[in-house]
Amino acid sequence: MLQRCEACGAFAYPAREACPSCLSPDLAFADAPRGGVLLAETTARVPSDVYFRERVPWRIGLVKMDCGPTIVAHLHTDCVEGAPVRMSLQLDKSGQAVTFARPEGETPNMADDRQWREMTADPKFRRVLVTNGRSVIGQEAVVALKAAGAKTVFVGVAEPWRPFAGEDLLRRQEGVEVVTLDAADEKSAADLAADIGGKVEILVNTTEYVRAGGLLDRKGTSIARDEIDQAYLGFINLAQAFGPAMRMRGADGINNSVAWVNILSVYALANWPAFGAYSASQAACLSLSHCLRAELRPGGIKVMNLFTGPVDTEWFQTVPPPKVAPRAVAQAIVSGLKNGLEEMYVGDVAEEIRQRLAANPKALERELDR
Amino acid sequence: MTNSQRTPYDGIVMAAPVTIPYVRYSIESAQWWIGRALGALVAQAGIKASDIDGLCVSSFTMGTDSGIGLTQHFGLCVRWLDTIPLGGASAIAGLRKAARAVQARDADIVACVAGDTNHVDSFRLTLENFSRFNxxxxxxxxxxGANASFALIARNYMRTFGVSREDVGRIAVAQRANALRNPHALMKTPLTLEQYLAARPISDPIHLFDCVMPCAGAEAFLVMREETAASLGLPAARLLSTIERHNAFADDPMQVRGGWAMDVGELYAMAAVNPDDLDIVQTYDDYPVITMMQFEDLGFCRKGEGAEFVRAHDLTIDGDFPHNTSGGQLSVGQAGAAGAYLGLVEGLRQVLGAAGPTQVRNARLGLASGFGMINYDRGLASGAAIFAGPSR
Known part of the structure; x- marks a missing residue:
């Protein structure tokens, strides 16, 4: 993604207000070809900034992009001067988009690169808390995170004496610890944090409370209250219990605390009246996630929101396909963490809503009312 | 040699070269340093502050002040004023503007001043806020910071032209030898090539002795017409030629030459001299590799022959190519924008025969260059001036 002149087609970098080739002011951000060549590299050993001073030696280079501009980039260890590189924009610990050069092809243990791990939130070697192991998404997330190399996955289960589907498998897995957690209960969240709060490097908030219905066909506020208790206040309880310790541990060694993941309905972005009150509870969580992102930023902790359409679980029984498989959500969690993303849209419905919202929000609102 | 089409600087001179000795850290403000330099100019020229009717200022650390605020601050009433934020090219750019101003009689005596302070955190703040692209x-x-940006340029240049660290180091070592004769240089211990090579890496291939030391200080000189200098009884150096260029060779993927290469013919044509005629050369030495680049771009050798040139010449005060005779920024220190002035002011002292312990015998014709503003991936500004002492 670089600025591209709409008049002459030239790409420009760093970002500016007029095209350096033709002075046109029409510079829009557009997908740019990712290829380039590493012209020269250096290793900064005595930076002036305290963040980098802690992380020296730090390797950077100047990349000549095939599409024109030259770009100062963070370098993957396996990048070689004079050789082709593949560029991407990553969010650094401060939340700023920065360019990162990786070798053109795959190299062994590529994702373990120290500088790359600084830009991402790879679950490999890290300890993860999945907050709700009763849900299918929660259970799939545990499997995917273990497969991605997570050292330990803590998985929260409310009222653990009550049996649930998938329980045996969950308890049998190596490196998985079932812990007692009812996110909607402030004391439960605080108790668990007192136990394991200092060991959680990634928190995956899989709280799920889906009920159909909007306003007029419901009586009273009791269901809405449950939705808010579980989703919104549960989020607050988790944030207050685990957020401060995670923020403190953002620079704690190589397996530092790195990310908070929320799984949100894409209808947080645009109300779907068939699940209208649920949509509203998700919108509240989305708004709160932005607050959490800002508050975790000083510690370099990323907040990733995964937006999904209806998931293929019992509470969406009445919704026709396409629906998102819980496994796809779990794989997206891992992939988003590995790439250090802030937002992901999982499945066709979520992607469609994203695009239609960008194209015409009023039309989307009208069309969801069907 | 091409013929210059430009109006010659006939009868335009520089006088009263002033250096306010540098300190590593200062609790004073940039305005304090600039004020000291103005005071020294007035004292050295034997004029009153009210005789200064033009002012040209450069500084990184004046905060929200610019030249206009300084007029009131220092009680100056001027009819020509400029603030030049061109970093290492500020002295040459300021000189060019001041010369034309006095030539056109928009002003009679222009004080060109640069000064910066250096608080314990000034340098980091300057780095962090240098430019938007930065x-x-x-x-x-x-x-x-600049170390990493110039490291990329240095690495590419050294690889492209087969330049070793020893080659580059000779420049730094010779300048240290010069600095040992300058009581105001911050670096006071000898430097051998072995020590240069053994220094700790800062941003490969830039090592410790490739870097300047940020400090506080000020430099200044006066620009006027020859008859003004004569009436004041002031020894003065005639301005023969200047060049200035910004954002040259933008299509070079990496910087291997500065804007000098574009204008060097004009530089010597206007002065009607050859590179061989110069008695002293003061380059802008933010890094010795940039000085090597200037040896090529200013016509002392061809592109790619900088290393050979350095090996073949003695760059010390008593050598066959006296260069950065005060010790340069590498050994005197870099007092912010005053770093741009350091070479020119020392060059003036040389051709006026007033350089004291660093004086090159029979120095009559001098060249000083400037380079600055690494806005993104390269230094954007370059300039140079040739000037002659009264004995030439």
């Missing part, structure tokens, strides 16, 4: 697209990448 903030967006350089600082977040390791925050190596």
């Amino acid at each position: 903030q967006d697209a350089v600082y977040p990448y390791g925050a190596g």
Whole structure:
């Protein structure tokens, strides 16, 4: 993604207000070809900034992009001067988009690169808390995170004496610890944090409370209250219990605390009246996630929101396909963490809503009312 | 040699070269340093402050002040004023403007001044806030500052032309030898090539003795017409030629030459001299590799022959190519924008025969250059001037 002149087609970098080739002011951000060549590299050993001073030696280079501009980039260890590189924009610990050069092809243990791990939130070697192991998404997330190399996955289960589907498998897995957690209960969240709060490097908030219905066909506020208790206040309880310790541990060694993941309905972005009150509870969580992102930023902790359409679980029984498989959500969690993303849209419905919202929000609102 | 089409600087001179000795850290403000330099100018020229009717100022650390605020601050009433934020090219650019101003009689006596302070955190703040492109697209990448940016340029240049660290080191070592004769240089111990090579790496291939030491200080000189200098009884150096260029060779993927290469013919044509005629040369030495680049771009050798040139010449005060005779920024220190003035002011002292312990015998014709503003991936500004002492 670089600025591209709409008049002459030239790409420009760093970002500016007029095209350096033709002075046109029409510079829009557009997908740019990712290829380039590493012209020269250096290793900064005595930076002036305290963040980098802690992380020296730090390797950077100047990349000549095939599409024109030259770009100062963070370098993957396996990048070689004079050789082709593949560029991407990553969010650094401060939340700023920065360019990162990786070798053109795959190299062994590529994702373990120290500088790359600084830009991402790879679950490999890290300890993860999945907050709700009763849900299918929660259970799939545990499997995917273990497969991605997570050292330990803590998985929260409310009222653990009550049996649930998938329980045996969950308890049998190596490196998985079932812990007692009812996110909607402030004391439960605080108790668990007192136990394991200092060991959680990634928190995956899989709280799920889906009920159909909007306003007029419901009586009273009791269901809405449950939705808010579980989703919104549960989020607050988790944030207050685990957020401060995670923020403190953002620079704690190589397996530092790195990310908070929320799984949100894409209808947080645009109300779907068939699940209208649920949509509203998700919108509240989305708004709160932005607050959490800002508050975790000083510690370099990323907040990733995964937006999904209806998931293929019992509470969406009445919704026709396409629906998102819980496994796809779990794989997206891992992939988003590995790439250090802030937002992901999982499945066709979520992607469609994203695009239609960008194209015409009023039309989307009208069309969801069907 | 091409013929210059430009109006000659006939009868335009520089006088009263002033250096306010540098200190590593200062609790004073930039305005304090600039005020000291103005005071020294007035004292050295034997004029009153009210005789200064033009002012040209450069500084990184004046805060929200610019030249206009300084007029009131220092009680100056001028009819020509400029503030030049061109970093290492500020002295040459200021000289060019001041020369034309006095030539056109928009002013009679222009004080050109640069000064900066250096508080314990000034340098880091300057780095962090240097330019917008720098903030967006350089600082977040390791925050190596100018060292990292010039390291990329140096690495590419050295690889392209087969230049070794020894070659580059000769420049730094010779300048240290010069500095030992300058009581005001911050570096006071000898430097051998072995020590240069053994220094700790800062941002490969830049090592410790490739870097300047940020400090506080000020430099200044006066620009006027020859008859003004004569009436004041002031020894003065005639300005023969100047060049200035910004954002040259933008299509070079990496910087291997500065804007000098574009204008060097004009530089010597206007002065009607050859590179061989110069008695002293003062380059802008933010890094010795940039000085080597200037030896090529200013016509002392061809592109790619800088290393050979350095090996073949003695760059010390008593050598066959006296260069950066005060010790340069590498050994005297870099007092912010005053770093741009250091070479020119020392060059003036040389051709006026007033350089004292660093004096080159029979120095009559001098060249000083400037280079600056690594806005993103390269230094954008370059300039140079040739001037002659009264005995030539």
